[in-house]
Amino acid sequence: MQASKLTVTPTSINGVLIIEPKVFGDDRGWFMESFNAQDFASATDLDVQFVQDNHSFSSRSTLRGMHYQLEKTQGKLVRVVFGAVFDVAVDLRQQSSTYGQWVGIELSAQNHRQLWLPPGLAHGFLVLSETAEFLYKTTDYYHPQSEVCLAWNDPTVAIEWPLEAGELPNLNAKDSAGLPWEKAPKF
Template identity: 50%
Template sequence: MQVLTTALPGVLIIEPRVFRDERGFFLETYHAARYAEAGLALPFVQDNHSRSRKGTLRGLHFQRTRPQGKLVRAIEGAIYDVAADVTPGSPTYGQWVGVTLSADDFRQIYVPPGYAHGFCVISDVAQVEYKCTDVYDPTDEGGVMWNDPVLGIPWPIDVPVLSDRDTRHPPLPLAGR
């Protein structure tokens, strides 16, 4: 596998080795020892799976006191995935990284604890699976508005399909800088 660093500390793009032949393909989507060698020696304690239609935007979400690291991949279709640093006082606060993940390229993104995470669906349908380093706690959840002017993320959709919850997220506080 190849691990690519990004402009944000800890945010990694993982390109696994894919073995293809006339039958189809095979890959390891996670191997603890290999991921540990790449700097991801974290316990994953929860797996999540979502299916969404084109134009759906989920996020930007984070956990306040029990932040989750997430290893994200698309298993059907394609998404534009974003990690944004929302840790007050961080030197990269308010910066973000975006990457397209698709079922065709098998790429993954690792979003470390302390970052907000979100994605939008750019194919007709997308299924996304992600491993988390801590369990989800709805009482600990926070979020940042998807079109936050400080972040200025150029999402590849104009009018996203949002959950009621995601329409109520506040902007990123300027005081965190």
């Protein structure tokens, strides 16, 4: 799909879209609208309302994920404003034709790509640069009581993280204790 200010490309997961805003540049630098509700709705045929913006800073090889909420499920529009990440979504929607599949996309400050993730997916990212700043809008509020973490290295899902041979990501305790696919609740 093409809109005047956005290019939208479907991924291999139903409903997951790569959003590329038009970047206007000259010898001074560049400008882009990182979000415009009318352009987003026109380009995606989605009627979403964002209620929360989040911003994280992480160092190289930090892996955050694979997170989702069973209640107050969130759609997310994610992007990187400094550095680069490998962003991953896993389809947990049992009625979806892409149920159990994953997709990974590099998002960076240089490529200006954004990723739309509909509710019903586990989401996470691995930092590829020395540091990265990651921004995302959500369609519902954070609800820690219903948050679940799918194991980042589950062999059934088999995400191909771009790690060096033998390298382990930097994880916090919650992400280290992610649930295996068989035990992770689905939608």
